[in-house]
Amino acid sequence: MAETMTASPAAIRSSARSHDNTLLSVIFLIALWLSLALAITFLMTLIVTTAIDGAGRFDGALFTEYSSQLSPETTGLRAALLGTIWLMVTTALLAIPIGIAAAIYLEEFADNRRWYNRLVELNLQNLAAVPSVIYGMLAVAIFALVGVDRTAIVLVGAVALGLLILPVIIITTRESLRAVPREIRDGSLALGATPLQTTWRQVLPSAVPGIATGTIIALSRAIGEAAPLLIIGVAVTVRFDPDGIMSSFTAMPLQVFNWTSESRDEFKIAAAAGIIVLLGMVLALNGLAIYIRNKFQRRW
Amino acid sequence: MNRTSLRRAALPSLVALTVGLGLSACGGDSEGDTTNGTEGGGSETLSGSVAADGSSTVEPLTSAAAELYQEEQPDVQVAVGSAGTGGGFEAFCAGKTDISNASRPIEDDEAKICDKAGIEYTELQVATDALTVVSNPEVGVECVTTEQLKMIWEPAAEGKITNWNQVDPSFPDLDLALFGPGTDSGTFDYFTDVINGEEGASRSDYEASEDDNVLVDGVANTEGGMGYFGFSFYEENADSLTALQVDSGGGCVEPSAETAADGSYTPLARPLFIYVANKAYADQPQVASFVDFYIDNLADVTEAAQFIPLNDEQTQETADTLSQLQ
Structure with missing residues (x-):
């Protein structure tokens, strides 16, 4: 039964490619290609026009200067780039250990007949679909409870983004753990290792490529988020380097957002260049994820 | 320079x-x-x-x-x-x-x-700031009175005032295409207060955006386009927009740094x-x-x-x- 199930889609595909030349299937195939081409055309148009708009500003000043009202022709992303790096590192340090630990508990140790484990599981699925703005509000509320008024700091931003990507990290980590064959665990246990040793020395190392990929994809989602940062009141004009997790800061999406709403053309050009830089950062993160997956993936 | x-x-x-x-x-x-x-x-x-x-x-x-x-x-x-x-x-x-x-x-x-x-x-x-009322250059209207502005933007105008010549018979026979800031904006609050007489009271069938550059593009590229926003956005786009002079009873006054500073551009010069x-x-x-x-x-x-x-x-x-x- 399982055999025929897995074989059938491949069979259908090969028949569509070589044997099935009825008019209807050809039209259908063309329609599929057209929808794909349409989507890619729009995407490429956006990227290319943005790159052309920003072409004048891919210079050193874009990276080394602060945002400037006095000399808009050399306005730069320095504070935003550094702010985004601070934000991403802090987010990763907060979310990754907690996310992986939670996933290991749920996958390896939790008894899912217990109601509280099932409740956690249900909530995880729902949390992954919550709009990002809500996490910003949550972070502000948490810090208001402990008496922090000035919420426009790296730590609060990182908590908001950390909460945002936590469900994604947990879900992808659980999937990578599940992909580690049962036999590895059984073998380890049979040789006298405790469940903790088995998880720590066998299961977790085998799952690292999947965990790393999922985590990086989650971070590359967080890097482009503006909404939760707007909610915590992150500044848009910052002319100093952030110097710690309690420092005020600005981030790439907000800087770009701010520049696009300026009246002077120099800022719009810089905004277009900023969009391409942010796109480059996201692509670099995704590229890293693909590299890690290809390099370290094991098959059993 | x-x-x-x-x-x-x-x-x-x-x-x-x-x-x-x-x-x-x-x-x-x-x-x-x-x-x-x-x-x-x-x-x-x-x-x-x-x-x-x-x-x-x-x-x-x-x-x-x-x-x-x-x-x-x-x-x-x-x-x-x-x-x-x-x-x-x-x-x-x-x-x-x-x-x-x-x-x-x-x-x-x-x-x-x-x-x-x-x-x-x-x-x-x-x-x-001189809150500036602009129109598409093709419209050819140079001056509006505050009463005419109220006629166009007040809540009662919704769905009724849809053509420039309804506002004044001397205005061209062109559909009104209205652009303005969204309701979260201080600009919206100020304009509705001084023109419509009540803060927040406005017709709602206009193209609203918090991004003034969107409003600029809208008015510049739509036949019969009209909108309002801060002076700097008009100044940067003066070649593709017409700034309407405003008459609040003492004659038509154009928005400019001088008329806003000396107080003659009323009531739209705002602190x-x-x-x-x-x-x-x-x-x-x-x-x-x-x-x-x-x-x-x-x-x-x-x-x-x-x-x-x-x-x-x-x-x-x-x-x-x-x-x-x-």
Whole structure:
């Protein structure tokens, strides 16, 4: 039964490619290609026009200067780039250990007949679909409870983004753990290792490529988020380097957002260049994820 | 080009000011805990942070002030947000910011929240904006009266006033395509208040955007297009838009830096403010120093950010208000 199930889609595909030349299937195939081409055309148009708009500003000043009202022709992303790096590192340090630990508990140790484990599981699925703005509000509320008024700091931003990507990290980590064959665990246990040793020395190392990929994809989602940062009141004009997790800061999406709403053309050009830089950062993160997956993936 | 020469001109006056401000700063804030007294001779290096948020219209102005200020106090970290006038007051009255930028005066219910939280503040007018009513150049209308504006924008016009010639028979037979800011904007609040007679009362069947560049594009590219936004967005796009003169009973007046400053462009010339938290000003020397610098150099700051400067009378008034705080 399982055999025929897995074989059938491949069979259908090969028949569509070589044997099935009825008019209807050809039209259908063309329609599929057209929808794909349409989507890619729009995407490429956006990227290319943005790159052309920003072409004048891919210079050193874009990276080394602060945002400037006095000399808009050399306005730069320095504070935003550094702010985004601070934000991403802090987010990763907060979310990754907690996310992986939670996933290991749920996958390896939790008894899912217990109601509280099932409740956690249900909530995880729902949390992954919550709009990002809500996490910003949550972070502000948490810090208001402990008496922090000035919420426009790296730590609060990182908590908001950390909460945002936590469900994604947990879900992808659980999937990578599940992909580690049962036999590895059984073998380890049979040789006298405790469940903790088995998880720590066998299961977790085998799952690292999947965990790393999922985590990086989650971070590359967080890097482009503006909404939760707007909610915590992150500044848009910052002319100093952030110097710690309690420092005020600005981030790439907000800087770009701010520049696009300026009246002077120099800022719009810089905004277009900023969009391409942010796109480059996201692509670099995704590229890293693909590299890690290809390099370290094991098959059993 | 203009800006570069301006900067050059501003520099000597800045140097002179550095000395003057250093001296005055020495007087009031010697006991602040964020102050690092360094070299003697009357100059003092401050550190610490200043948080400002509020109107996105005023944000470039406060950012320009922060940028000029940085040349003399490089260690003070001034962060400026643009949450909008309303959002700014919300944060300000919760004690999250030291300075709130505003494109309209604080409202009663906002002031109540501040009172309740024990936040005392001082209102300082820092610049003037000529709220500009623009049309697509093809329309060919040059002047509108405030009554005609009300006729177009009041809630009763919704669905009824759809053609320019309904407003005045001499206007062309063209469909009205209206563009305006969204309801969160201080610009919207101000316009509806002075034109429609009630803050927030507006027809709602117009193209709304919080991004003024979208409004500019809309009016410039739509036949029969009309909209309103801050003067700087008209100034940057003067070749593709027509700014309508406004007649409030005393003849047609065109929006410009001069007519806004001398008060003849009524009622759409509007004051722009910063609100300073009195406690932050008193307790944190870097906040006091920044605000003093901002107001003392207001002419340079408004010019650098290409805003319409205050006239002499208004400048004096702002300086007097500040001196009461000192």
